[in-house]
Amino acid sequence: MSNDDISETAKAVIRRNTEEVQSGGDYALYDKLFSDNFVDHTPQPGRTPDKAGALELYQTLRTAFPDFHAVIHWQAAEGNLVTTYKTYHGTHQGEFFGMAPTGREIQFETVDAMRVVDGKITEHWGVANLFSLMEQLGARTGTP
Template sequence: MTHSTASEEAIAVVRRNTEEVQGGGNFDIFDELFADDFVDHTPQPNCTPDKDGARALYHVLRAAFPDFHANIHWQVADGDLVTTYKTYRGTHEGVFLGVPPTGRKIHFETVDAMRVRGGKIVEHWGVANLFSLMQQLGAFPAGGTKA
């Protein structure tokens, strides 16, 4: 397999996860896309850094934002490592990080990198703008502070 082919296949796996599992709520293919020894190097609050933690996070997001989905702005791969810049969107209809449903439309940006081996996601690193999300939910003041 060439470097280019490996990159294209890795992008397809990551895109499937973003569109079908996260965005579509199709948890039937979660095990197909994630390796049993998956490691999340940057787990979200209250999540374990493993496959079960990723699955639990996706369930929490779908419960809090039933229409949760991502707009992928760009993806690039270097061999088996795929970096994605995307904006998540949804409507807050369930509890999220202790915040009761507000009915508000939300959006927040994320950059993540996922390593794909043997057609499965084996590692993840990511940065999500959760501060912006929590501001939109009213958990933090939206304005800046004056010094």
């Protein structure tokens, strides 16, 4: 299998995670796409850096934002390491980080790098614009 084939296969796995698991809430597919030895090198606050912690984050986001979905702007891959730039969208209808629902529509950008080995996601590194998200929810009002 060529490096290009490996990259395209890995990108397809990451797209399925973004579109079907994160945006669609298909947690049975989550279990199939993520390795049991998955490591999140940049876990969100209060989450463990493993498969269970990532699933908990996904479920928390869908509970807080039931219409949570992502728009993938682009993906790039080098071998089995896929970088994705996307914008998440949703409406705040459930508790999120201790904040009561506001009914506000939100969007925030994220850049993720995920490694895929044997068709399963094994590692994650990511940066999300959570400052913007918290501003949109009214938790922060600009910079000091």
